[in-house]
Amino acid sequence: MYSVILSTASRYLLILLLLFSVFLLLRGHNEPGGGFVGGLVAAAACALYFIANGLEAARKIVFFDPLRIAALGLLLAAASALPSLLLGNPFMTAVWIDTGIAPLGKVGTPLLFDLGVYFLVLGVTLTIIFSLAAEDRRS
Amino acid sequence: MLSLLVTGFLASALAPVLYRRFRENFGWIAVIFPLFMFFGFLSRYPEVAAGEVIRESVPWVPSLGVNFSFLLDGLSLTFALIITLVGAAVFLYAGAYMKHYANTGRFFLSIGVFMTSMLGLVLSDNMLLMFVFWELTGISSFLLIGFDHRKESARRAALQALLVTGGGGLALLAGTILLHRVTGSVEISSFYGMSGIITSHALYPAIAILLLFAAFTKSAQFPFHFWLPNAMEAPAPVSAYLHSATMVKAGIYLIARMNHEIGGTPLWQDTVLIAGTATMLFAALLAFGQTDLKKLLAYSTLSVLGTLVMLLGIGSELAVKAFFIYLIAHSLYKGTLFLVAGTLDHETGARDVMKLGGLRRAMPVTAVTAALASFSMMGIIPLVGFIGKETVYKAILELEYWGVFLIAAAVAANAFIVMITLFVGFKPFWGETLLTPRPPGEAPLKMLIGPALLAVLGLLFGLFPGVFIAVMLQQSALSILSETLSLKISIWQGFNLVLLLSFVTLLLGGVLFLVRSRMPERLLALRAPALLKPSAWYEGSLRLLSSLARLQTRLLQNGYLRNYIIVIVVTAISLASFALYRSAGRFVLEPAVAVTFYEVALAFIIVVSTVLLITSKSRLKSIVALGVLGFSIGIIFVIYGAPDVALTTFAIETLNVILFVLVLYRLPRFLKLSRSSNRVRDSLIAGGVGVFMTLIVLYATSFELSPELKRFFAAASLPEGKGRNIVNVILVDFRALDTLGEMTVLAIAAVGIFAMLKLRTRGRA
Numbered sequence: 095m096y097s098v099i100l101s102t103a104s105r106y107l108l109i110l111l112l113l114f115s116v117f118l119l120l121r122g123h124n125e126p127g128g129g130f131v132g133g134l135v136a137a138a139a140c141a142l143y144f145i146a147n148g149l150e151a152a153r154k155i156v157f158f159d160p161l162r163i164a165a166l167g168l169l170l171a172a173a174s175a176l177p178s179l180l181l182g183n184p185f186m187t188a189v190w191i192d193t194g195i196a197p198l199g200k201v202g203t204p205l206l207f208d209l210g211v212y213f214l215v216l217g218v219t220l221t222i223i224f225s226l227a228a229e230d231r232r233s
Numbered sequence: 234m235l236s237l238l239v240t241g242f243l244a245s246a247l248a249p250v251l252y253r254r255f256r257e258n259f260g261w262i263a264v265i266f267p268l269f270m271f272f273g274f275l276s277r278y279p280e281v282a283a284g285e286v287i288r289e290s291v292p293w294v295p296s297l298g299v300n301f302s303f304l305l306d307g308l309s310l311t312f313a314l315i316i317t318l319v320g321a322a323v324f325l326y327a328g329a330y331m332k333h334y335a336n337t338g339r340f341f342l343s344i345g346v347f348m349t350s351m352l353g354l355v356l357s358d359n360m361l362l363m364f365v366f367w368e369l370t371g372i373s374s375f376l377l378i379g380f381d382h383r384k385e386s387a388r389r390a391a392l393q394a395l396l397v398t399g400g401g402g403l404a405l406l407a408g409t410i411l412l413h414r415v416t417g418s419v420e421i422s423s424f425y426g427m428s429g430i431i432t433s434h435a436l437y438p439a440i441a442i443l444l445l446f447a448a449f450t451k452s453a454q455f456p457f458h459f460w461l462p463n464a465m466e467a468p469a470p471v472s473a474y475l476h477s478a479t480m481v482k483a484g485i486y487l488i489a490r491m492n493h494e495i496g497g498t499p500l501w502q503d504t505v506l507i508a509g510t511a512t513m514l515f516a517a518l519l520a521f522g523q524t525d526l527k528k529l530l531a532y533s534t535l536s537v538l539g540t541l542v543m544l545l546g547i548g549s550e551l552a553v554k555a556f557f558i559y560l561i562a563h564s565l566y567k568g569t570l571f572l573v574a575g576t577l578d579h580e581t582g583a584r585d586v587m588k589l590g591g592l593r594r595a596m597p598v599t600a601v602t603a604a605l606a607s608f609s610m611m612g613i614i615p616l617v618g619f620i621g622k623e624t625v626y627k628a629i630l631e632l633e634y635w636g637v638f639l640i641a642a643a644v645a646a647n648a649f650i651v652m653i654t655l656f657v658g659f660k661p662f663w664g665e666t667l668l669t670p671r672p673p674g675e676a677p678l679k680m681l682i683g684p685a686l687l688a689v690l691g692l693l694f695g696l697f698p699g700v701f702i703a704v705m706l707q708q709s710a711l712s713i714l715s716e717t718l719s720l721k722i723s724i725w726q727g728f729n730l731v732l733l734l735s736f737v738t739l740l741l742g743g744v745l746f747l748v749r750s751r752m753p754e755r756l757l758a759l760r761a762p763a764l765l766k767p768s769a770w771y772e773g774s775l776r777l778l779s780s781l782a783r784l785q786t787r788l789l790q791n792g793y794l795r796n797y798i799i800v801i802v803v804t805a806i807s808l809a810s811f812a813l814y815r816s817a818g819r820f821v822l823e824p825a826v827a828v829t830f831y832e833v834a835l836a837f838i839i840v841v842s843t844v845l846l847i848t849s850k851s852r853l854k855s856i857v858a859l860g861v862l863g864f865s866i867g868i869i870f871v872i873y874g875a876p877d878v879a880l881t882t883f884a885i886e887t888l889n890v891i892l893f894v895l896v897l898y899r900l901p902r903f904l905k906l907s908r909s910s911n912r913v914r915d916s917l918i919a920g921g922v923g924v925f926m927t928l929i930v931l932y933a934t935s936f937e938l939s940p941e942l943k944r945f946f947a948a949a950s951l952p953e954g955k956g957r958n959i960v961n962v963i964l965v966d967f968r969a970l971d972t973l974g975e976m977t978v979l980a981i982a983a984v985g986i987f988a989m990l991k992l993r994t995r996g997r998a
Contacts, residue, residue, distance in 0.1 A: 118880075123956035126876040128964065134884035141891050161987055168980050171973050186969045190955055202955060204965040207972070211965070214976050218983040219888060225990040226895040 097146065104146035108155070111139030119212050129208035133167075133215025140216075141223055149227045160224055164217025171210030174203040234289050234303040237273060238353050241266075245345025249338030260328015260679045263341055267320035267348060274305075274313045281310045282704045284711075288358065288422065297361075298419050304358035307708020312355040312486060315561065318690075319478040319568045320348045322683030326572055327470040329679040330579055334468070340380060344474065347373035351479050355486055360409040360419045367405055367451070370480050371398045377471040378464045390463040393771065397460045401450030405487070408443030411436050424494040425715070432498050441501050444491055445508075452484030452538050455512040459768035461535055465527040469575020472527055477534045477567040482560065485538065488545050489556070493715040496548065506546025506635075512539025514642045517649035521749065526574040526584045526657055530567065533610075533653045536646050537563045543639070544628060545713075551631055553713050555624035557706045558698075562609060562621040565691040569606035570657055572684040573599055577661055579680070582670035586656045591666030595673035598681050600662040605688035607658025609695070611651045611742065612735055617694040617702075622647060622738070626731045644738050651742020652749060799918060806925050813928060831872055839865045852897050860890045877960045 115136035122128030144152035156163075178187040190202035244266050252259050277287060290302035305313075327344070331337045350369035357363035372395070379391030413419050415434045416427055424431070431437060448454070453461040464476050475481070488496075488505060495501060516535030523529045537559070544556040576599050578584045581592070593600040609618035629639045675681075694702055789800050839862055846858035863886035870879035907915070946959050946967070954962035964972050 122958060122961045123965075124958050126880055126958065128877070128958070128961040130964070131877075131880050131884055134881065134888060138884060138887050138891075141888065145891070161983065164980050164983050168976055171976055174969075175973070186973075188954070188966050188969075204954070204956075204962075204969070207965045207969055208961070211972065211976060214980060218979050221983040222892065222986050223888075223895065225987050226892065229990050 100146040104143045108139050108143045112136055115139065119208060122208060129211030130215055133212040134219065136216045137219035140220055144223065144227065149224065153224065156220060160217045160220035164214050164221060167210045167212065167214030167217055170213060171207050174206040174210065177203055234305065234356055235291050235301045237270065238349055241270065241349030241352065242346065245342050245349060248341035248345050252338035252341060260325045263328055264321050264325040266345065267317045267324050270352070271314065271317035271321060274310060274317060277305060277310065281305060281307055281708055284708065299361045300359050301362060302358040302420060303356040304422055305356060306712050307705050308489060308712040309355045311561070311705050311709060313352055315564045316348060316351050316355070316479050319474060319564060319687065322568065322572070322687050323470045323474040326680050326683040329677045330470055330575055331468060343373050343376040344471065347377065347475060354483055358421050360412065360421060364402065364406050364409060367483065368399070368402045370483060371395060371402055374475050374480055377475060378467040380468060380471070381466070384466065387466040390466040394460045394464050397450050397457055401447040404443045405447035408440050408447065411440045411443065415440070421490065428494045428497065431494055438500060441495055444487065444495065445504055448484035448487045449508055450484070452481050452542065453535055454508045454539065454542055455515055456767035458512055458516060458535050459771065462528055462531040465531050469571060469578060473568045473571030473575065477530065477571055478564040481534065481538060485541050485545070488542065489713050492545060492548070492713050502546050502548055505542055509539045509543030509546050510639060510642055512536070513543055513646045517646040520649055520653050524585050524587050526577060526586055529586065529653045529657055530571055530574060533650050534567055536650060540625060540643070540646065544625065547628055547632060549628060549631060550714065551624065552628040553710050554706060555621065555628040557709055558617065558624055558702060559621035561694065561702060562617040562691065565687045566606040566609040566618055569602060569684045569687040570610065573603045573606070574657065576676045576680055580671065580676055581673045586660055588667055589661035589669065590664045592673050593662040596675050598685065599676060602685045602688045603658045603662060605692060607654045609691040610654045610658065611739060612647070615695045617691050619695060620698055622735060623731050626734050630730065644734055644741070647738045648741035648745055651739055652745040655742065655746040802918060802922055806921055810925060813932060835865050835869055856890060856893045856897065860886055863889065877958070
């Protein structure tokens with residue numbers, strides 16, 4: 095069931111939703127939001143695109159293998175623990191750097207960690223959706 | 234010593250790369266590695282001989298008392314020298330022997346790892362470190378026995394060896410933990426002088442039995458002996474190295490090392506004595522029916538291991554002396570003979586002694602080497618084996634009560650060993666020439682040097698026992714008995730009872746050889762009933778284990794999703810209900826806050842959508858009802874001021890509906906498939922879960938939650954976590970490790986779903 099309206103709308107919505115998801119991710123530290131919700135919203139955006147335009151198009155938009163995105167997320171989260179180890183602090187102690195640039199503010203390993211959560215949730219959800227969809231088409 | 238071991242592991246890792254580069258002459262390159270180690274240890278010989286004990290310690294996990302602490306005394310130096318020297322012979326030999334195998338690079342990797350971990354084992358002063366190396370030797374042995382992994386028998390033998398010795402390894406760990414409870418330390422050198430405390434402690438029997446279990450499995454003592462003959466599936470260099478000269482002596486090393494602090498009690502000495510004697514005798518008897526070169530040698534190895542254990546069980550000065558000489562002698566001659574057996578197999582294509590004969594002309598050097606080692610094995614003057622056997626007999630004769638029985642057993646066992654030697658070391662080379670599958674020829678130089686070197690050393694040690702053995706014996710005795718010996722070693726002790734016994738042994742062995750050569754094969758077809766064979770017990774327990782696993786899988790994981798859910802839910806509820814029941818008195822059933830209009834409305838929507846969800850005849854309607862349900866719950870979160878949770882709930886509900894559509898889209902029509910009895914059961918379970926969750930919530934709200942946590946997080950969130958959103962700061966900073974764990978679970982689940990769907994489709998296609 096192909097709908098021109100949905101298909102056209104999804105293209106703009108995809109960008110908007112993705113931006114929104116990044117917004118959620120970044121503001122998560124101070125306001126409601128965070129990597130988990132951000133990842134879910136991003137996944138929902140891709141899912142919407144998939145519903146409107148089909149699996150192949152969605153795969154092309156995502157570009158990377160979703161399982162690799164999930165792996166990347168896990169890697170980022172694990173990597174965020176390394177600075178604490180190198181500094182000799184207890185495992186996973188946060189390390190912050192004050193950039194001094196106003197819009198950036200302080201940047202620290204928790205941001206990296208949250209980014210990891212974001213990618214992991216996105217990757218896992220898309221893995222599930224795409225695998226199910228592929229299975230669906232096959233039968 | 235740590236750097237030496239690290240070098241060892243690194244060198245092993247390089248082996249496959251180097252092998253690819255220098256395939257032809259790899260033996261000459263590989264031999265550098267053990268030789269380097271050998272001379273490294275030999276350079277410490279003067280210090281150790283002077284009575285010095287070299288220690289070295291680098292912290293690893295100091296909070297758990299696990300350190301890279303090493304101890305180089307007479308006992309460990311002797312073992313280290315044996316390991317590296319036999320290693321050198323074997324590495325060179327394997328360079329030629331393994332040429333026709335696939336994955337030879339990997340072979341050298343495994344055997345290099347083995348040598349390094351075996352060195353680590355004998356050098357460790359820390360028992361937990363020793364455990365690590367103990368298991369590493371077991372794993373490399375597994376890889377080497379199963380090296381020809383296309384053969385089913387090799388895989389089975391490898392697994393058997395791993396399970397038996399691995400089980401022993403766990404016992405070693407358990408024993409170490411108990412020892413730590415008693416002494417507060419896992420450093421072997423700190424046990425010195427604590428013998429009284431340990432042996433009088435209530436945990437002592439458990440410690441002793443666990444450590445002996447570990448030693449007996451590793452050193453293949455009765456009734457755990459069966460894995461060793463099966464391990465002969467490994468290539469000949471492996472049998473020579475791991476399964477005669479070094480690894481199987483690890484258990485004996487453990488007994489010797491532990492002897493002075495844990496030994497001396499009737500429990501320890503008697504168990505060791507009985508197990509050793511039983512192994513010595515039975516293994517020798519079992520060898521009688523064998524005709525395979527390597528199996529024959531394996532049973533003789535078992536018998537010798539038994540003898541060594543028995544000597545430790547006797548535990549007198551003389552016994553320790555005999556133990557030490559016999560240990561060295563055995564490593565030298567048995568390593569040689571295994572390599573000779575490999576050469577015979579390699580050059581003629583046959584391993585059955587009945588099919589080999591008269592090869593001395595075709596393989597003169599091998600024949601002489603074999604003869605030299607055989608003389609040592611039979612205990613003929615002037616080889617080191619002779620001194621070994623003489624001392625063994627003398628140590629036994631010293632005993633008052635058991636002396637007569639033990640000497641009879643020892644003479645019988647040694648007679649069988651003489652028979653084995655005649656079959657392995659002489660029969661293939663002398664007598665009439667038999668036709669072999671391949672025309673025989675002398676082995677390449679690389680395969681001659683190693684065995685010949687070991688055999689000649691056996692002769693030199695016999696001729697000059699005062700040079701190395703006597704010195705090391707003094708130092709080792711210090712470690713085993715913590716006292717110095719007042720004994721001299723000499724090869725000629727004059728005409729006495731012991732010499733007479735030696736002659737009797739040789740004579741008996743010769744008679745056995747003649748009897749066995751002329752015996753009709755069908756007499757040998759007689760087999761012991763399975764019930765008496767420990768290997769049958771092993772098979773039986775494995776079968777029991779797998780049938781237990783099958784039963785449990787059938788009960789709990791039968792492939793029906795509803796069954797999994799029932800099992801999980803019912804287990805959780807029953808366990809938690811019990812806890813809830815015990816604190817039933819503390820319920821407060823009044824609503825804590827006034828109910829607003831929104832809440833009533835939401836509750837109404839939730840109830841209606843639930844009823845719709847259950848009764849609906851259309852699948853799509855059910856999904857929509859479920860979505861409504863989820864969103865209503867999300868709104869409740871909004872009302873109670875948890876925007877974070879609400880946001881997440883909304884996102885999840887949205888995706889949930891998408892997923893459900895994807896899955897349900899392709900299911901068969903929505904039919905009533907389950908029987909009404911099932912439906913009653915399911916509704917009971919579902920109702921139970923609902924009631925239970927309600928109770929939990931009521932229970933949780935009837936307490937004033939500790940405000941400290943809330944206060945801490947509220948106060949620490951901004952200054953320490955640099956964020957105002959407490960939930961998120963907790964997730965990504967304060968409790969980031971938990972989150973990381975959950976992320977891992979999520980990723981694994983995704984991989985699982987991916988694999989399940991892909992494999993299913995491939996299986997169908």
